[in-house]
Amino acid sequence: MKKKPAQDFVFDPKLCRELMTKFCIHAEIPFLKFEDPYLQVWIDSMQPAFQIKGRHTVRDDAMKMYQEMKKDIEIEFENLDSRICLTSDMWTSNQNLGYMCITAHYIDAGFNYKKKIINFKEVRYPHTGFAIEEAIVSCLTEWGIRNKIFTMTLDNANNNTTACEEFVKYHKNELLLEGQNLHVRCCAHILNILVQDGMKIIHRSINKIRELLKHIETSPTRLQDFNTIAIAMGLASKKGMCIDVANRWNSTWKMLVQALVYRSVLDSYASQHLQEYPIEEEWARAKGICDFLKAFEELTLTVSAHRKPTSHQFLPVVLCIRHALKDPAWQTSEVLKELASVMQTKLDKYWDPNEKDVDQNRRRKSKEIELNPALVIATFLDPRRKANYLDFFYSKVCNSDDQVCNHVDAAIDMVKKYIREYEQLATTGTAYSTPSSQGGSIIVGSPIVGKRKLEEEFAQYRSRRRTTRVQRSELDTYLEEICEVDMADFDVLNW
Structure with a gap:
């Protein structure tokens, strides 16, 4: 064996089954694969003592692991002192069924950023704002975090706006400042719409390039012809063509960048195979726009x-x-x-x-x-x-x-409102107790007791004087401190 165990190996069938379940989940292995007749034969060649279970048992193991993980997250949410921000989007299946995915984003006690997908369920048709709000409330109730939500980031659709309005209407008492700032429009989505609108002015060029790349991509022979021309022109061969996804503008931008690099190859290929390709003016427009949109690609990644x-x-x-x-x-x-x-x-x-x-x-x-x-x-x-x-x-x-x-x-007034809100929550949610200053071995009348009592009185007096003389808050201190140096690797949570 190339890899020998560092110590005597003892086979643990329970651990093996658990790890197999994790692999099944992570690699998205269909449960039906566990009934393949060659799987047990292969396992027997390595460990005859391990018996492969059927698809129903493997599925039950996966669901049991899911429930255990879900319980751990529920406990984490229950003990969470901070608020939770949600992001959500709709997804449509091949059967045109609408599903909603909800992700919870939060910061734990150690100031570590966490994100967990807490919902992926079908939403009843039609997908009105009321249906979306109902699905969100159902999810939050299931996880017990309805009173811990701060914001919801959704794309700029009218039904999402209605959903947030309905949520605030019926649950504002559970939200900070009654949900004044609950609805956040997704910046990435708006940026996508922004650039998509701009790129419509060269849609003819984009369509020609896209169709030409599809023509090359869909046949190994045509891809080989393309690579032959590319190598002859001193360019690297391609294993496949970069074709865009229509609703993601930066994928279109990447397609155009690739096409511009191989422009001469594409022109030659299109002429040989009698395919339509962009004219000189269209190539020039595409190049100008690509250079301009480079900045927007960086912002999209941000x-x-x-x-x-x-x-x-x-x-x-x-x-x-x-x-x-x-x-x-x-x-x-x-x-x-x-x-x-x-x-x-x-x-x-x-x-x-x-x-x-x-x-x-x-x-x-x-x-x-x-x-x-x-x-x-x-x-x-x-x-x-x-x-x-x-x-x-x-x-x-x-x-x-x-x-x-x-x-x-x-903006400053809104900051102060949130501070007062959090102070009120901290005051009503936390009980403070002062430990007794007397020890069991110290008798009443002892000079030590009198000294400690005076020290306590002085501490209280000093605290009152400091409070009355200098009304300074953490916000005042934050504003007066010098701003941190802006570095590329600056970590705001670590700060």
Whole structure:
């Protein structure tokens, strides 16, 4: 044997069965595979003492493991002092059945970021806001966390807005500040819509490139012909073509980048196989847009990260988008000016707090998006930015100094509201007790007792004096401290 055990090996059938179940779950092995006649033969060649169970038993083992893991998470939720943020999306099966996936995001006592998928269930048709709200409430009730929710991040669909409104209407007493900032519109989803709208101006070029790549990809012979041309032109061969997913703009961007690298190869291949391909002008438009969208690819990766918190990066992302759309240095051609104009129109609808052509009443009626205060506060709580960044941000997006002051003051007031809310929760939810200062061996009248009593009285007096003289909060201290240095590997939770 190449790999010999470090010590005498003792076969444990229970452990083997448990590990087999974990492998089955992780590798997504169909339960039916465990009734394959060659599986037991293979296992016998390694360990004859281990008997493979049937598919029903393996399924029961998997469900038992699931229930044990679920119980562990329920206990973790029960002991959790922080609030939980939810993200959710709908998924449609091949049978056109709608399913909802809900993920819980939270920070544990050690300030470690956690995420757990807590729901993947069918939602009754039609998928109205009421049906979505019913599914969310059912999930939260099942896990016992209805009173621990802070925000829900959903895509920008009207039924999701209705679902959040219904949730706040019936459960506002269980939410912080009665759910004022419950609904967060998914930044990644809005960014996707933003760029998708812009890319419509070159949809003909994209369709031609996509169809040409599909023609190559669907036949090994045609792929070989493509690689023959590529090698002759000094380019690397391809194992397969990068074809986009229609509803993910960055996959389209990657497809265009690949196509531009192999442009001469694609032109030659299309001519030989009598396929339609982009003309010179269409290639030029695609190249200009690809260079422009590189910045948006980086922003998409920033807001799509799912193993670390991202809410404190929301305002910087908005500023980056605005800068890219308004900076004349980016708009070097008519196609880029057109692209920026289309995307700016969509941006004004979603994030611009000072859209000139839309008054507040119209905004409310059309349910257009304003900045969620929770996201503003998250940026404020980034020790590299604090209140200074709010001043900087609103000075970029507002039309007057008064508007800047109003927005910053409103954000600080909202922070104070949350602090008071948490203080009240801490006061009502925690019982404090003062331990007795007297020991059993010390008699009444002892000088030691008198000394300790005086020390306690002085400590209380000193505490009262400090409280009355200096009314300082943790928020004041946070604001007065110097901002942290902004480094690429800065970890806000570790701070």
